[in-house]
Amino acid sequence: MNYMVMVTITHPSEMDKEAMAKFLKRSEALDNPNIENIWWFEVDAKTHGSIISYKDKASYEADFPRVLKMRDEQKDSGRKLTFEAKGECFAILRE
Numbered sequence: 001m002n003y004m005v006m007v008t009i010t011h012p013s014e015m016d017k018e019a020m021a022k023f024l025k026r027s028e029a030l031d032n033p034n035i036e037n038i039w040w041f042e043v044d045a046k047t048h049g050s051i052i053s054y055k056d057k058a059s060y061e062a063d064f065p066r067v068l069k070m071r072d073e074q075k076d077s078g079r080k081l082t083f084e085a086k087g088e089c090f091a092i093l094r095e
Helices: 017-026 057-073
Strands: 003-010 035-044 047-054 080-088
Touching: 003 057, 017 035, 047 057, 057 080
Parallel strands: none
Antiparallel strands: 003 047, 003 080, 035 047
């Protein structure tokens, strides 16, 4: 069963959504076998949300060291994690 992670991240200034979209397409997550998909969405001009779908909880746990490393590397960027929720998906509207 899929394992979902949702976060919101605030930025110190207005986001460059086009640059962020290009970054995501070039990121190491693209070839990560644990990740099914990632969605980034605008909450407001300085905040974006992210939803990551993992194959299962074991895939999330295998990927978590990469996530921690990425968060640590971004500490000086001024971006802040403001919300995180995660859990196993138990119902899907369309499969």
